[in-house]
Amino acid sequence: xxxxxxxxxxxxxxxxxxxxxxxxxxxxxxxxxxxxxxxxxxxxxxxxxxxxxxxxxxxxxxxxxxxxxxxxxxxxxxxxxxxxxxxxxxxxxxxxxxxxxxxxxxxxxxxxxxxxxxxxxxxxxxxxxxxxxxxxxxxxxxxxxxxxxxxxxxxxxxxxxxxxxxxxxxx
Amino acid sequence: xxxxxxxxxxxxxxxxxxxxxxxxxxxxxxxxxxxxxxxxxxxxxxxxxxxxxxxxxxxxxxxxxxxxxxxxxxxxxxxxxxxxxxxxxxxxxxxxxxxxxxxxxxxxxxxxxxxxxxxxxxxxxxxxxxxxxxxxxxxxxxxxxxxxxxxxxxxxxxxxxxxxxxxxxxxxxxxxxxxxxxxxxxxxxxxxxxxxxxxxxxxxxxxxxxxxxxxxxxxxxxxxxxxxxxxxxxxxxxxxxxxxxxxxxxxxxxxxxxxxxxxxxxxxxxxxxxxxxxxxxxxxxx
Numbered sequence: 001x002x003x004x005x006x007x008x009x010x011x012x013x014x015x016x017x018x019x020x021x022x023x024x025x026x027x028x029x030x031x032x033x034x035x036x037x038x039x040x041x042x043x044x045x046x047x048x049x050x051x052x053x054x055x056x057x058x059x060x061x062x063x064x065x066x067x068x069x070x071x072x073x074x075x076x077x078x079x080x081x082x083x084x085x086x087x088x089x090x091x092x093x094x095x096x097x098x099x100x101x102x103x104x105x106x107x108x109x110x111x112x113x114x115x116x117x118x119x120x121x122x123x124x125x126x127x128x129x130x131x132x133x134x135x136x137x138x139x140x141x142x143x144x145x146x147x148x149x150x151x152x153x154x155x156x157x158x159x160x161x162x163x164x165x166x167x168x169x170x171x
Numbered sequence: 172x173x174x175x176x177x178x179x180x181x182x183x184x185x186x187x188x189x190x191x192x193x194x195x196x197x198x199x200x201x202x203x204x205x206x207x208x209x210x211x212x213x214x215x216x217x218x219x220x221x222x223x224x225x226x227x228x229x230x231x232x233x234x235x236x237x238x239x240x241x242x243x244x245x246x247x248x249x250x251x252x253x254x255x256x257x258x259x260x261x262x263x264x265x266x267x268x269x270x271x272x273x274x275x276x277x278x279x280x281x282x283x284x285x286x287x288x289x290x291x292x293x294x295x296x297x298x299x300x301x302x303x304x305x306x307x308x309x310x311x312x313x314x315x316x317x318x319x320x321x322x323x324x325x326x327x328x329x330x331x332x333x334x335x336x337x338x339x340x341x342x343x344x345x346x347x348x349x350x351x352x353x354x355x356x357x358x359x360x361x362x363x364x365x366x367x368x369x370x371x372x373x374x375x376x377x378x379x380x381x382x383x384x385x386x387x388x389x390x391x392x393x394x395x396x397x398x399x400x401x402x403x404x405x406x407x408x409x410x411x412x413x414x415x416x417x418x419x420x421x422x423x424x425x426x427x428x429x430x431x432x433x434x435x436x437x438x439x440x441x442x443x444x445x446x447x448x449x450x451x452x453x454x455x456x457x
Contacts, residue, residue: 020225023294026430029369032296049184057191068301070202074195082188131199132298133366141367 003169007043010164011059014039019066030145033153035160036063037124040081041117042161045088045107056081076128083123091115105165117161121154122146230289230433237434240321241287244436247323248285283399284439286311288337290432295343295369302327302339304435312337317397317438324427325349325404326435328397342404343369343429349395351404351423354388356381360421362389362404369429371408374421381419383410389423396443 018036025031040056047055060077064070092112108116125146133142179186288310292303306312318326318339327341340347345366351374352359360377374389387407393400403426410421440446 023296024225024292026293026295029296029367050187053184053188053191057195060195069199071195071197071199075192075199078188078191078195082184138366 006168007039010042011039011055011062014160015059015062015066018063023067028148030148031152032145033149033156034076034121034125034128035153035156037077037080037121037153038157038160040077040084040124041120041157042105042164043084045105049082049085052081052084053078072128072131075131076124079127080120080124084120087119087123088116091119105161114158117158118154121150121157125150125153233433237321241434244321244323284441286437286439288312288435288437290435291336293341293429293432295430298345298366300341300343302341302432302435304337304339304437305335306437307335307337308332309334311439312437313439315397315440315443317399317402317440318435319398319402319438320427320432321434321436322427323403323436324425325391325398325402326427326429326432329437339435341429342372342425349398350392351389352392353377353381353383353407354390354401356383359392359394360419362423370425372405372423372425374423375413375418377410377419377421379412379416379418383407383419383421385409389421396440396446399438399440 014036018034022033022035036059039059040052043052043055056077057074059081060074063073063077067073088108092108105113129142129146129149286306288304288306290302291305292301294300294302302318304312304318312329312332314329314332316329318328318341320326325342327339327344327347329337330340331338342362343364345364347362347364349362350359351362358378358381360374360381362372362374364372377383385407389404389407391398391400391402391404405423405425405427408422408424410419412418413420
């Protein structure tokens, strides 16, 4: 129960940060980090697939309603949530710890953990920016947006997830 | 039957995932700038209060400079308004003078009405950017009002209003379209944003007979009904003849710095409804 509240707190924090802070930083058209995907990244490894899809869709829907993006975030987050188990398998291979009773992200070794965050952020933003531009005409422009935004997002999410699982979740 | 239920039980997550994606895709596909703006204006009725406070603090530090710019602009507009009022009244009445005409009538003869607003949310990092301003229906703001900067540069036009807030479709939105021309030349082209730089827009279909030089001023034509003729858009940065050798493609450097907006002026074309009604009903009784 307490853990659920902590995750709910993370959900609200990330949504508020995205809508009221990140979206208001107008540095450049190429700078649009999507940090709210951190919520999907930090969900426990044993989260049931139906909950993964449901919570991811809820996350996207919340962002869509608050920013008026007409379904774009639901498309990106739901697909990312659905594909997370494949991403975990892909980046960890057989490196995942054997203690199946431990559902925390600690089971992912540090090196693989970094790749896990990178893969999830890139997957999400790839869907988001592709769907947003809906055209191959500005492919290099879209790619540049993806690279610049993802570097910022990965840095933020790495430290946010570390802080969450090491300081907040283990208290 | 049992096998079918068992099969569905195994793949129900995939089915739910596909259903959610299909609904979201359908909704996204149907969301034109107009529907997006509608959602935005409602969302900002709630979020607007919070954002208003955040921007309030930021805005406080730039008040002095803005007040000076606004006052200067108001003075220019007053001067222009007085000229047009006088001209229109002269045209409408042969023997009457300004002193013995009802002020309401003078107001009705002036084609444009002006009001001011403060920006409380502005993004430049998306392909479809929007600006939220702190004036809505209760302040007399309506859809299709033109939005310009205090120094008279084109910003965009209003596409959605709630009671206290409105959403502006700025030039930095790939759905934005208007017409522009080189100042002092009557050939016009279509203005749109390619989504690449917040400082530049493109003008296409400008006749190859247009008299164009790098650095020339690009202004509104007045053909769009939103913007009064002559509102400044920007300056010609580069131009090239298109592949079919029929017209110029022009890159225009925006006159307004869309990344540093705080206050705006809203312009209502009071004849807009009449003009659009007329255009949508071309068949008239003889």
